[in-house]
Amino acid sequence: MMKTKIFRPEKRAVLIQGDQAVVEGALAAGVEFFAGYPITPASEIAEGFARELPKIGGKFLQMEDEIAGMAAVVGASLAGKKAITATSGPGFALKQENLGFATMVEAPVVVVNVQRVGPSTGLPTSPSQGDVMQARWGRNGDQEIIALAPASVTESYELTIKAVNLSEKFRQPVVLMLDEVIGHLREKIYLSTSDEIEIIDRKRPAADQDPDQYLPYQLTDDLIPPMADYGSGLKYHTSGLFHDQSGFPDGKNETAKLMQDRLHNKLHNNLDQIILYQKDIRKDDRVAVLSYGSAARTAISAVNTGRKDNLKAGWFKLQTIWPFAEKEVAELAAQVETIIVPELNQGQLIREVKRAAAGQAKVLGINSYAGELIKPEEIRALLEEVL
Amino acid sequence: MDFEKYLRMDKLPHIWCPGCGHGTILNSFIRAFAESDFDQDKTVVISGIGCSGRATGYLNFDTLHTTHGRAIAFATGVKMANPELNVIVMTGDGDGSAIGGNHLIHAARRNIDLTVILFNNQIYGMTGGQFSPMTPTGDLASTAPYGNIDQNFNLAELVAGAGGTFIARGATFDPRQLKKLYLAALKHKGFSFVESLSQCPVSYGRQNKAGDAVEMLKKQEEDTINFKKWQQLSTEEKKLKYPLGILKELDNPESEYTVRYQKIIEQVNNEGAL
Amino acid sequence: MGRYEIRLSGAGGQGMILAGIILAEAGVMVDNLNISQSQSYGPESRGGASRAEVVFDEDQIDFPKVIKPDLLVCLTQESFDQYGADLKSYGVIIADSGIDISEVKPEFKDNIYQLNILDLAAKEIGNEISANMIVLGIIARIIQTRIPVEFIKKAIIEKVPPKTVDLNIEAFELGFDLKLDKRSYIYGRI
Numbered sequence: 080m081m082k083t084k085i086f087r088p089e090k091r092a093v094l095i096q097g098d099q100a101v102v103e104g105a106l107a108a109g110v111e112f113f114a115g116y117p118i119t120p121a122s123e124i125a126e127g128f129a130r131e132l133p134k135i136g137g138k139f140l141q142m143e144d145e146i147a148g149m150a151a152v153v154g155a156s157l158a159g160k161k162a163i164t165a166t167s168g169p170g171f172a173l174k175q176e177n178l179g180f181a182t183m184v185e186a187p188v189v190v191v192n193v194q195r196v197g198p199s200t201g202l203p204t205s206p207s208q209g210d211v212m213q214a215r216w217g218r219n220g221d222q223e224i225i226a227l228a229p230a231s232v233t234e235s236y237e238l239t240i241k242a243v244n245l246s247e248k249f250r251q252p253v254v255l256m257l258d259e260v261i262g263h264l265r266e267k268i269y270l271s272t273s274d275e276i277e278i279i280d281r282k283r284p285a286a287d288q289d290p291d292q293y294l295p296y297q298l299t300d301d302l303i304p305p306m307a308d309y310g311s312g313l314k315y316h317t318s319g320l321f322h323d324q325s326g327f328p329d330g331k332n333e334t335a336k337l338m339q340d341r342l343h344n345k346l347h348n349n350l351d352q353i354i355l356y357q358k359d360i361r362k363d364d365r366v367a368v369l370s371y372g373s374a375a376r377t378a379i380s381a382v383n384t385g386r387k388d389n390l391k392a393g394w395f396k397l398q399t400i401w402p403f404a405e406k407e408v409a410e411l412a413a414q415v416e417t418i419i420v421p422e423l424n425q426g427q428l429i430r431e432v433k434r435a436a437a438g439q440a441k442v443l444g445i446n447s448y449a450g451e452l453i454k455p456e457e458i459r460a461l462l463e464e465v466l
Numbered sequence: 467m468d469f470e471k472y473l474r475m476d477k478l479p480h481i482w483c484p485g486c487g488h489g490t491i492l493n494s495f496i497r498a499f500a501e502s503d504f505d506q507d508k509t510v511v512i513s514g515i516g517c518s519g520r521a522t523g524y525l526n527f528d529t530l531h532t533t534h535g536r537a538i539a540f541a542t543g544v545k546m547a548n549p550e551l552n553v554i555v556m557t558g559d560g561d562g563s564a565i566g567g568n569h570l571i572h573a574a575r576r577n578i579d580l581t582v583i584l585f586n587n588q589i590y591g592m593t594g595g596q597f598s599p600m601t602p603t604g605d606l607a608s609t610a611p612y613g614n615i616d617q618n619f620n621l622a623e624l625v626a627g628a629g630g631t632f633i634a635r636g637a638t639f640d641p642r643q644l645k646k647l648y649l650a651a652l653k654h655k656g657f658s659f660v661e662s663l664s665q666c667p668v669s670y671g672r673q674n675k676a677g678d679a680v681e682m683l684k685k686q687e688e689d690t691i692n693f694k695k696w697q698q699l700s701t702e703e704k705k706l707k708y709p710l711g712i713l714k715e716l717d718n719p720e721s722e723y724t725v726r727y728q729k730i731i732e733q734v735n736n737e738g739a740l
Numbered sequence: 741m742g743r744y745e746i747r748l749s750g751a752g753g754q755g756m757i758l759a760g761i762i763l764a765e766a767g768v769m770v771d772n773l774n775i776s777q778s779q780s781y782g783p784e785s786r787g788g789a790s791r792a793e794v795v796f797d798e799d800q801i802d803f804p805k806v807i808k809p810d811l812l813v814c815l816t817q818e819s820f821d822q823y824g825a826d827l828k829s830y831g832v833i834i835a836d837s838g839i840d841i842s843e844v845k846p847e848f849k850d851n852i853y854q855l856n857i858l859d860l861a862a863k864e865i866g867n868e869i870s871a872n873m874i875v876l877g878i879i880a881r882i883i884q885t886r887i888p889v890e891f892i893k894k895a896i897i898e899k900v901p902p903k904t905v906d907l908n909i910e911a912f913e914l915g916f917d918l919k920l921d922k923r924s925y926i927y928g929r930i
Binding site: 114136138144316318319 | 474508512527528529530531536540550569735
């Protein structure tokens, strides 16, 4: 396979959109395959991969629909490539079944959702965080998901790399939740050099693995089975039915339970590696503004300007929204009197915040759900009201 | 010849009903594969949901049992990711022409090098006999208790019209022809499609009083005719018979999708990119 | 120094978004200056209202969009009617001469400049589509202590089709030389 491009030999500042930063981040992380379907406001991601992937011998596929795009990236992942797809809310809905399949067969893939206002066709060119619960619960059955939410173009780049790495490390589909503002925003960012980036590749069976002994869904200590590329001679079966360690369905309830538990625990035993956040909470802050994605830009702006007027407020920004940072939010709730949760929806993640806070702090939402960013003055007004 | 190495013997017996034609298709496929010079280790077989979907479990290759209707879309990803792999899709008439119909025509349009074997038993068997796009008009099904008013597809013409470069039709009453068709389809560089007429005495046959497997196979033979003979029939006579054999074959490996994409890669790297 | 917010508004096809991107590209060339650039999209590619925004700051840019502009450009009546009332007290509005500004807020009476941008583009450059380059010239003069004029010219050369560079630079310089009075620099806070 031809690979002529060495990734970013020197560090440089560029002005790019969040959507383009996803492309740059994915390429930096070793992604060689994209399949998807055009949709506003994510089409720039497809266009970027169409342009860049052939340069490194990678593959770009524009599929006949969103479902096929999701299917094709899972196929490419099983064939050994790091693969990614990108969409927006309506397309994300169509991808859900095969996203559940990826979870079941433990295929590392990244699904980017550049959120726009829904339901249905909604407002295609306006920002939203309305797919938070779709990411968590959009599929049939219980299952874990990892979802990251960048709040800037720089974070779109960094968290794409992180998303690819997490997917490879845990054999787990990862959702990257941008929104229209972050996807289309142009910001100055510094692209990393190749030696600055940590790249994680999936664990594969040893080269001398005996095909007769290979268990594609082996119960290992870390709960993450080594994954063979199709064509490597191990001839294994992959199915969306509950399967035992051999990969074959046996229809037994015990097998289903064992697998459900393993899929859950492989993430929950490693939450410290998965849950990413940033915060600036001072000892005497009485209010924390907890946010994610573009709403965090408003939150941090309101807190920083408020502090100039001596408001006792701090901010907490979630970069990982799923699995939810329960422990961290519980600690936060013990520390402050009030948690304000600004969201570009009618109040989705706030349910989790309330659950984790468990009455230790008052939890208040600020919501914008008709296509506009929340303005810093709106959060400022609430800060002044509660302080 | 050692056919057992292509089967996961420990997974047998299969779950298909007595009299089902799907085992005949699997048998013919294995014989065809054994005659081909393809590497078993470099072959991936992909299926969807339904009776046909279970075929992959019995085959000793890298096998992928996907979601309903999406086998061809998964296969497209596998083939593009690694064009050295020989990728085969096993699908059914419901899986491949109803819920997966869009993927079927678009894969044919791209002319990507997949071999699609469509098990056509004219019914949704696994779910208990609902009508599919291939259930003949007027027949009975659990969801057509007063007779099916839907028209059925001519799948071979559909896929040919979409741009598939190898189109064939075989039937389980003639496994030797099926084997020949599969072998030719495997060798073809481009999108190849073999509609494989199969019998379902349980979910289709009982509702339509079609008799047992033997009677259904006899009917299959009556309803079909060799493609060369079919071509000599009058327009009216043609409507009464399904032609069997290779119906379309365009040999142009350069038009295959992964080959064309590879040319893009070479072009970008030789000429410099955008 | 500090946060500076520019809003460019006009009709779709007048190149306001390109002008915003060029300003942002020029800002990238300035060391230690952060840039956020955004735009509102309508579904139509031509016509309709169009708005581009550029925010720059030596510090981290928290809120990425314009909160209240320091500098507002309006090329159409519709854009003036929509955005003309939203400005910092010391901000500047650059409005095309064709716009009726009689309803401007009394407190912005001294902050507004009318220049015959579209007319000049049509008559002097021979193409109304050059209006965005005249606008860039006007802005370049106002913000020159923050973003050097040469950087904006360089960004224009990189962003416009090679065959049109000369014409675009000519329009840019025409805009740069348009006489504003010193109030603009005071009100422009630069």
